[in-house]
Amino acid sequence: MLQHFDPTLDHNRDYGTPASLSEKLVTLEIDGVEISVPEGTSVMRAAALADINIPKLCATDNLDAFGSCRICAVQIEGRRGLPASCTTPAEAGMKVTTQNDKLAKLRRNIMELYISDHPLDCLTCPANGDCELQDMAGAVGLREVRYGFDGENHLDAPKDTSNPYFTFDASKCIVCSRCVRACSEVQGTFALTIDGRGFDSKVVAGQDEDFLDSECVSCGACVQACPTATLMENSVIEMGQPEHSVVTTCAYCGVGCSFKADMKGDQVVRMVPYKGGEANHGHSCVKGRFAFGYATHKDRIRAPMIRDAIDQPWKEVSWEEAIGFAAKRLKEIQAEHGRESVGGITSSRCTNEETYLVQKLIRTAFGNNNTDTCARVCHSPTGFGLKQTLGESAGTQTFDSVMKADCVLVIGANPTDAHPVFGSLLRRRLREGASLIVADPRYIDLLDTPHLGDSMHLPLRPGSNVAMVNALAHVIVTEGLEDGEFIASRCDDGAYAKWREFILDPRHAPEAVEEITGVSAEAVRAAARAYAKAPNGAIYYGLGVTEHSQGSTTVMGIANLALATGNIGRDGVGVNPLRGQNNVQGSCDMGSFPHELPGYQHVSDAAARGRFEAAWGVQIDDEPGLRIPNMFDAAISGHFRAMYVQGEDIAQSDPNTQHVEEALRSLDCLIVQDIFLNETAKFAHVLLPGSTFLEKNGTFTNAERRINRVRKVMLPIAGKEDWEVTVELSNALGYPMNYSHPSEIMDEIAALTPSFAGVSYDKLEQHGSLQWPCNAENPIGMPIMHVESFPIGKAQFAITEFVATTERANRRFPLLLTTGRILSQYNVGAQTRRTDNQVWHDEDILEVHPHDAEERGINDGDWLGITSRAGQTVLRARISERMQPGVVYTTFHHPGSGANVITTDNSDWATNCPEYKVTAVQVEKVSQPSQWQKSFQDNNQRQQKFLREAGTVVEGGK
Amino acid sequence: MFQSEQEHLIQMINQIALNNISAGDESAVADIVAGHVKKFWSRRMKGQLFDCLAAGGEQLHPAAKLAGEKLRAQVS
Structure with missing residues (x-):
């Protein structure tokens, strides 16, 4: 390792x-x-x-x-x-x-020079108590400054306060270059430099611009590196130095960075990435380090609320009354419409323990398997595809593994924006000389990595991933680039023979699929050779792979590539899904899917089911329950009547918004547990206050299967951690749950889930984190998977037929829309929109290629109506050459943008993961918001009024 | 305005068949489709598939239809 x-x-x-x-x-x-x-x-x-x-x-x-x-x-x-x-x-x-005396004199002389050009305002300096310059002056015994302070100096250098989170006070700079080196070595952005020579040397951002106007990504590595008060968090300037720290895990993306929450009483002063965190080694991004203010935002829901109908004002009630109301409604609905008429959704933002409890509640107290999770709409094809081929629904590596990769193939992922800390690690490896292949419709920032060596961009058309992956495999097989020894010893002969015959077919040749992918055969051949010939070839992929009608096929095709080249089972290689949310891996592991119990044990497996039945004291249905899209269909048809949704905003995040809204309106009882009045909550009958990651104990599992502790640093704002609410709901429904701490829930998980058998809070304290499987065979976990064998014995090559999506550009909808994330915002934006991250991205924009813009007379900033067969919305235009002609792009962080009003019901054939990445649209200039946006605003105002009338102070809900 | 529940299920099962079309002959493809539906579809969804078959199943891809018949035979 x-x-x-x-x-x-x-x-x-x-x-x-x-x-x-x-x-x-x-x-x-x-x-x-x-x-x-x-x-x-x-x-x-x-x-x-x-x-x-x-x-x-x-x-x-x-x-x-x-x-x-x-x-x-x-x-x-x-x-x-x-x-x-x-x-x-x-x-x-x-x-x-x-x-010795000589060294002491030298050090004092050096310090004397530093201090002669440094403000002596230590008592009022924000770094007072945490200043290395002050410490060193003390350590070397500096007692006088013989030069005086009247000479030329930098004491009047101006402050740069442009960044909302930190201040650059140049008067305190000692030009040690730690910030410059942190920006280049750790973050890899190279936004900072030392400008000038000798006494004139100074730190500058970009081309001597304000930090905010420069290419600085506000990761904060410079702030952390600064030994003085030159770069300082504004929160420390305002609040002073923290007095204690708690190590916990970030609640944003799937990297799962460890942080020290630096505290003053129950107030977070700052979040400092923890050096002992195995996923991030002391680095972080703008979200994790700075965007935590949402936890104490005035919009937080602070008391439970109920109402009989969604066109009525909320009534603030006690926890007991809200839970009782929800339980009574659920019981009545099941009595009238049957056991299967209710269900729930677990959250990939909540802890493993909370997710486990929600699915347990559904399988026991509800008595059915109608449980699903937001992983449905992001990485469900990963679970399916990797299980089929490699035998386990998880990525194969550690993040650190990339430091041994010689060729990195990135497909449908944008790590510098969506997984920034891994993006920085990858950039470090690229600077060291690893080659890069990016298969993506957009020219992503990774391709602009400073000091990048060999790289190539395969700008494939949205929806053509399978054709691309098959073409790469075809080249590997036809040009004799396979790892025959690995295939013979580690892969199933029959499956390989069938696959080989399939992939040899000339229809998969790069020349044959040029028309489909839009990428030259020559480039595809070069990419295949680079990946296959590299001593260590690693594949990283994201939602640009999974969120397609053939998402599962592409995942299996990626596994085929790794197997064919023997790039499995050691450092520097592997199949690496970059998970979207902090606990997507964990929510899948914990049995959130309707067909699987915790640990991916199928509900029809009598032995596995029997273990859960014995432990839980109930009979578990042996048939799978409904997936989220099927819940919506069944709701509209009247067979599905109630839902318990913990920490997911399906009304904003799921595709075809109008369909989702109709489904939610059809429910007799919608119970939403969330930290804010999110879009889904506007359709709810019961609103239960959620708790943020700062307010609870538990664990998250990141994209490298690493189980990390989440530790409570402040009391829950409404009095209860999320798991406690689920326990109370279960008890009210008549199924007793008794836990006094999440560690007891983890003990139950360990007892029932083979891959978690060796996990306990004590062991997590001892080792910091554990990568599952963690059991008798792997007592401290397994960083790299499939080293000697696969869970299914031999790996299975999969036949990966390319079936084009039905969502194609035509005369009516001539452009293809694809969607993605931006660095400063996070998914539905509920958290980041309530922080100063808004300065970077306060609205979703439609990026249009100059060619398409010119054809339509579109200029930067124009209002554009975007119409698909699902609906219409209006966004502002930005002319951009990041996409190829014919492709438009937007983010989905702001609910009023209605990005998902236009995405369709198309979904992955195996898992129903929505096809967010391909929507045929037309774009034209308009002068007013769409009909949906108008009714969205009306409903928003109405629902905010209902909330105010409940007595809860709500602001910011414009 | 939106696809009905049954229309969606028909689309889903046809999609499963098409994406596994290279697995072998129609019977082999049907086996994969049947296995997938058995493993992932809820009781009610399977019931609706059988209703569709009972009504002739004309909108079903041949392999999907055969899969449905195989599943129905297993149940009965």
Whole structure:
């Protein structure tokens, strides 16, 4: 593995320079103390490991040594001068002295120069108590500044307050370059540079612009790296230094970054990415680090509410009354319409424990399998496709694995926007020389990675993924690039023979599919060769693969590529789905799907079902329940009458909004548990306040199957963690649930789920995180899967016929719309829209290629009506060459945009994952909002009024 | 305005058949379709498929129709 969990490291300490991964040890002596360290370790780090702290300013352990401040100078026996300990590698037999009179004088002289050009306002400085310059002045014993403060200086340098989250106070800068290096080495954006020479040297953003106007992505790595108050969180400037910290897990994307919530009492002062987090190693993005203000936003629902009909005002009630009302309604509906007339949706934003409880509630108290989850609309094809081929519904690698990849194939993913911390890691590997292939209709930012080596873009047409993946496989097979040994030893002979015959057919040749994909055969052949010939080829994919009518086929085609080239079962390779939400993997693992119990155990499996029946004390239905789209159909036809929705906004996130709205209106009882009055809640009869990740205990499982602790840092705003609400609803329905802490729920999960058998909160405390499967065979989890065998024995090649979507451009709808995310906003935007992230993206825009714009007389900023066979909406135009002609693009973060009013009911053949990525549309200039948007605004105003009348203060619901 | 529940199910099962069309002859494709429906469809959805078959199943792809018949035979 690339990163071992090292329990001896204190992740709250700064060891000065990064760890060496060498397995060879060298022994040296520092101040008379003998210590053995991996070869390549700096003297500074070696000293720190021996608890000897050498003063430092420009060094920090997540950046390569730089050697500019010289304050870390040491004396080494037999060597001339006083070398910087940060840039000097430890060598066998070395004898190092870190403290003597000569060194002390040198360090004081250096500090004296720094301080002569630094404001001496320590008592009122926001960094007071957390300033490395202050610490070093103390450490070196600085007592006077002989130069005075009247000479030329930078003390009047202006502040840049353009970024909503941090301030750049140039007067406090010591030009150590830590921010510049963090921006390049850690984040990979290269937005910061040192401008000028000598005394004129200064840190600048972009082309000497404001931070906000530069290409800065506001990841905050510079703020974290700054040793002074030069780059400082505005929250710290306002609130002062935190007094305690709690390590927890981010609730945004599937990377699952670990953070230290720096607290003052029950107030979050700042979120600092935790160095001990195995998914992020101390890095984060603008969302995780800064966009947490929604947790205490005034729009939060603070009390339970009920109403008899959705055209009535809400009535604020006690928890007991709301739960009783919901339970009574559910019972009445089941009595009248049958056991299967109700169901529920678990949330990929909630914890494993909460998700487990909701599906358990449905299978026990509701007595049916009508449970589904928002993974239905994002990665359900991953679950299906990888289970069919590799035998397990999960990605095969760690994130760190990418650092061993030689060729990275990214299909239908935009990691720098949607999975930014992984995007930064990938960029680091690309800078080191790995080659990049991007198969995507858009020219994504990854292709603009600074210092990128070999790269190619396959700008395929939306909907042609399967044809592309098959063409790549065809080249691999016909050009003899397969890994015969791997196939013979690890793959099923019969399935391989059938697949080989299928893929050899000339109809899959790149030349034959050029018309379908729009990509030249030559480029496809080059890409196939690059991937197959690389010592380690890794595939990363996202929703651009899954959200198609052939999403499952593409996932299986991707697995075929990895199997054919032997790129499975070691570091640097694999099949890596980049999961959308923080706990998509976990919600699938926890049995949220209607056909599977926790751990992907099918409901028709009598032995598995029997274990759950024995533990839960009920009989479980052996037939699958309804998926979300089937729930909607059944609701409209009157057979499905009530739903319990925890933490998902189906009215905004699911396709064909008008269809969803009709389904929701058809329900006799909709119970919504959420932190805000979201779009779905506007159709609800019971609104139960949800709790954010800061208000509860539990676990999330990220895209690398890593189970990480979520820890409560403040009390739930409405008094209950989400799991407690589910427990009370279950009890009110007559099925007793008794848990006093989520750890007890995890114990139950472990007892019933083979892949979680070894997981417990105690073990998570001990190891930091665990990657499932974690059981008797893998007591501390399994970072890389399928190393020696597959869960199904031999891997199964799958036949991947390309069946074009029925959603095709035609004369009426000549353009193809595809949708995606932007860095600053997150999915339906419920969280990020209630933060200052709005400064980057306060409305969804339709990107149109100049050719299509010119044909229609469209200019930047025009209002455009976008019409599909499902509906119409209106967005503002941006002319962009990121897409090819004929393709338009938008995000879906703002409910009033109605992006999903135009997406259709088309879905993946195997899983019903919606085809968000392909909608045939026409675009024309208009002068007013669409009919749907007008009625959306009317309903929004009405529902906000109903909420105000309930006594809850609601603002921001314009 | 929207597809009926049964229309949607017919579209779904036909789509399953088309996407597995290269699995072999019609019977082999039907086996895959039947297996998929058995594994993933709810009791009521299966019932509606049988209703469609009882009504002649003319909108069903031949392999989907055969799959439905195989499933019906298993149930009865």
